[in-house]
Amino acid sequence: MTSITQDASPQQERLVETGKGMFDANFLLSLALALIVWAILRTPEGWQTFLGEADREVLQIAFELRVNQTVKGTGPILFLNLDESVWQSDETDGPALAYAPRKVVADMLEAAYGIPGFPRPKVVVADIDLFWRTPEEEQESRIDDILTRWGADTEAPLLVMQREVVDGDGHRDQLARARGSARERILANAPAQNIVWSVAQITGDEVVGARYMAHYLCIKTQTGTDIVPTTPLYAIAGRTASSAQEAIALVNRAVERPRQFCRGEIDDPSFDLERIDREPIAFGEQESFINYSAHPGNDPVTEPSLLAADMFYIPAGFANPPMVSGLASSNGIVIIGSAATMARDRHMTPYGLMGGSMVIANMIRGLEEGGEIRRLYWLLDAVLLTIFVTLIVASFWYARIARDWIGPSSHLPFFSRMVRLPIKLLTNPVIVKLLIGVGIFWVSTFASYLLLDNGIWVSFAAPAYVAALNEAREDFEELMESLRNARSQAA
Secondary structure, three states: OOHHHHHHHHHHHHHHHHHOOOHHHHHHHHHHHHHHHHHHHHHHHOOOOOOHHHHHHHHHHHHHOOOOOOOOOOOOOEEOOOHHHHOOOOOOOOOOOOOOOOHHHHHHHHHHHHOOOOOOOOOEEEEEEOOOOOHHHHHHHHHHHHHHHHHHHOOOOOOEOOOOOEEEEEEEEEEEEEEEOOHHHHHHHOOOOOEEEEEOOEEEEOOOOOOOOEEEEEEEEEEEEEEEEEEEHHHHHHHHOOHHHHHHHHHHOHHHHHHHHHOOOOOOEEEEEEEEEEEEEEEEEEEOOOOOOOOOOOOOOOOOOEOOOOOOEHHHHOOOOOHHHHHHOOEEEEEEEEEOOOOOOOEEEOOOEHHHHHHHHHHHHHHHHHHHOOOOHHHHHHHHHHHHHHHHHHHHHHHHHHHHOOOOOOOHHHHHHHHHHHHHHHHHHHHHHHHHHHHHHHHHHHHHHHHHHHHEOOOOHHHHHHHHHHHHHHHHHHHHHHHHHHHHHHH
């Protein structure tokens, strides 16, 4: 041991003499680089660049860990499932879900409407563009009759009719537009005022096609710029409201500020959605992440099998009012659409291909439980990142101290060298950098997994890795300097 200590002492003295310590100028550089990357990733534009790839992967893995999780604070969701057997030919020029056979759609609407005087669901989402009229005129007239009867029944569930929009993407500088339809008159003239049209705007990136959801779209109408709230807002409000009319009033009140935003009167897109007997949900932006918790199942063709403890499905051919009443009467939501992954309306998600109706269910469940997914408050986020960077710098510092203390081992017996090998590997700057990168990645992943139920996610992977790279760079420079000094002394 004496010879080892003597071999190490010149390097220890060199570190002390040059003033290099744990908190030197390089620590400030590592912290500055980490904070710069962190600040870039706090912006929507920066998040979608290559710098955000690691943190997007963190979020995706966190979602995958929550497969088929029963989400607290939600209620049952029932799918009246349009499986592959009911679809007509793909050779159509209509929207993706417009050409579902109208007899099947009419039967499912009738089942979701329920039986007056008996328990009924609170909200029904028709994830089919019924504003697009097909040549099946007999069945289209039947649907008109159902909608007219629905709109006259003050006790009927809130009916949210999905609708395709065209032109822009719904931001205030790219207004969307809804195609005209004769069925608009049914909605406008419904005495009960319990039918609305809406959208479920889903966007993504090159990896996950359904990563973000819009909370409202800015649209152009004949009377000027207006707003359309998206389907999840109506579903959430309708779940707790005493009536469909109260749910619509809650949503209309919530989107007053976004309406001003769309018209350019204010620059703040945020709003709050009030709920009966529950805390309001605060939305800071026009869109946010989809908070996934339900897997699409194992069967890619027919149905999603068991979704979660509070999610059920009925194949299209078996839907009837008593069955819907029994499964969805407890503040339930019924979605008429396709949860199967082979539906025409399918999207790439963290769980692979997923039917659009299943994506909507995840949007509803996630918002009900955790609200809008948001980052930690920026000050807390910055403090935690500073702590992480400090730990990274400390890890490299103590790795250097340990490496200097161990000293050369080439003169030692083989057994002694083998005993020291793990320690030498753990003090290698490349190994330290990799361990820190992997460690920070999984710390962020499990932190996001635990916090997603509260609508919070963390992303330290990229900023922390940048700090680790800078520390590894300094470590290599010191090693090269030591090597040059050794060669000079040998010469």
